[in-house]
Amino acid sequence: MSSDAPVGARPPAGKTFFGHPRALSTLFLTEMWERFSFYGMRAILVLYLTAAVADGGLDIGESSANAVYGTYNAMVYLMALPGGWVADRLIGARRSVLWGGVVIAAGHYVMAIPAGWSVFAGMALIVLGTGLLKPNISTMVGDLYERDSPRRDAGFSIFYMGINLGAFIAPLITGFLGEKINWHLGFGAAAVGMTFGVLQYVLGRRNLGDAGARPADPLLGADRRRALTRIGVATGILLAVLLVLLLAGWFTVDTVVNLLTVVTVLVTVGYFARILTDREISGTERSRMKAYVWLFVFAASFWLIYDQAGSVLNIFAADQTDRSVGGFTFPASWLQSVNPILIIIGAPLAAALWLKLGHRVSTPTKFAVGLVLNGLSFVLMAAAARAAVGGDLVSPLWLVAVYAIQVAGELSLSPVGLSATTKLAPVKYASQMLGLWFLATAVGDAIGGQVARLAGAWSQPVYFLTFGLASVVLGLAAVMFTRQIRTLMAGIH
Incomplete structure (x- = not known):
């Protein structure tokens, strides 16, 4: 759009x-x-x-x-x-x-x-x-x-x-x-x-x-009627699938969640396949889209961890954080306000930093910084979870520090990703690329929801450390492949 x-x-x-x-x-x-x-x-x-x-x-x-x-x-x-x-x-x-x-x-x-x-x-x-x-x-x-x-x-x-x-x-x-x-x-x-x-x-x-x-x-005339008919058919098919699941006794929370996760991934794969196989885009545009695939994977991996703030970390805040202040126990959900206030404070600082650095720091490198910081936030969470082993309540400042690191990572990746999306977009798909950028969050959140199931099966320190280190390693790998990705970007910084 x-x-x-x-x-x-x-x-x-x-x-x-x-x-x-x-x-x-x-x-x-x-x-x-x-x-x-x-x-x-x-x-x-x-x-x-x-x-x-x-x-x-x-x-x-x-x-x-x-x-x-x-x-x-x-x-x-x-x-x-x-x-x-x-x-x-x-x-x-x-x-x-x-x-x-x-x-x-x-x-x-x-x-x-x-x-x-x-x-x-x-x-x-x-x-x-x-x-x-x-x-x-x-x-x-x-x-x-x-x-x-x-x-x-x-x-x-x-x-x-x-x-x-x-x-x-x-x-x-x-x-x-x-x-x-x-x-x-x-x-x-x-x-x-x-x-x-x-x-x-x-x-x-x-x-x-x-x-x-x-x-x-x-859309006008016959084209409009055709589109509305297709929407009606698609809606009917969806309702039929839900009815079958209900009658078969398969209409459970987990079944629907798993089905929607698969749909999200398939839509994304289909979207990229459509663009990359389009003969109307030039060789340079196809090369830039191949670079964008890498940036998309990095972004989805980022959101996979980042958006667990409202799920895994929220539960940690409720169950394992000392939220008592002067005899009043504040709600765990109040800690969800930390992220936006830090963004309000940090966004102008990040904008000034990137403006000063100019093209000396490439887009893939900024993505890598975001991934590393995101991973380090989970490494810190592993330490917080370790401190809470045995039923001890930890200071909410652990979570404040975690969110601060994550916000620094977001400001390194998210606005840069929006800019890169518009710059790498093939002319034919310029108006659709913002939707593709939203898909990175969708894929990250969908897979992240499945990954978060492991938070209940593994010990918390192991869970946070495993995925924190995985994000750090992915960020370092992004640095290693920066030159190759920049080559694919064909002159776009």
Whole structure:
């Protein structure tokens, strides 16, 4: 999905928001509340799944809970692909964001229902809604500016601040309500947050001008009918498969999680195969895509570890961390707010560092740094787990230090990866490459959810040390192959 304004888009005039189009405030608040709902629910999800029935949880076991969490994250990012297509070809970004927000809110309200089935039905709705909202709201931010406007990057910086602001506040509220009062009340708070987001989006739509008003490349006539028919058939097949699983007695949490993991990997393999075998792309573009395959693998490996913060590390915070301060035991999920506040602090510093270093540090090297730092965070977690052997509670500063190292790794890899994605993209697939970058997170989270099952089977020190060292070794290997990857990148730094 391209962030360039579609033909005919006109940046809205009128009042400004910190020197930017007034519409930026509408999109800023929509994204802030969407991230509030997403990270708020995510902060307590695994804790709810693993909590005893007597404590209001589902008690499904850490292994399955970790896998559910990883697969849920994977589906959110995987659905960005069809969500972007729906906006580009059918209804436009503006309506996609609106309907996405409505479906997300509905999902959170369903999760607020105090019943065992509600969490999974709610997550399914949230996945669908986020797929519509998340990729397309970024496109609308781009529509607010002329293509070459010097304010464009600054506008995105303000927008992304909303993401991290919502992610920071959410666990503090939903975590307290969920862990201290009632899990479903915590999910309900996430629903209220998304409702605020939808309401202010509707009230502020007059500020949006032409941004996202029309599909960028609309399907018309017979093509539109054909596409809708295919969507209907695909939906019918999916429902039939689910019905067969249900009637056969195979419709279990683990079965669905495993099936979705396989689907995520197959979609990714198919996507790359389609691009690499396309005869319309040039030899140079094919070479750059081969380099991108390596970067994709590095990124997926990074997210495999990084996104266990909300699952394995969250459970560690709940069970093995001393969270007492002045007689008050703060919720384990509050530690999920450490990551976004560190990103808010660290992002400008990282941007300044990369600007100063320029081309002296290549993209593969930056990816390698991210992998090494990510691995070292798990090595540190192994030490924390070793200190907790025997039932001793450890200081939450262990987790704060782990998250700090991981954020340093993220700032080395994630924004650099976004930039590399746009630079290495074949011209024909330029608008689809952002979706491919989302797939790296989807694959990492899907496989990471399966890997996290081992956290319950292995001793914690062994688990953290094994995957921490594996990431460090992969990062060092990336350094060793930097020259070969740069050669494939054909002049792209």
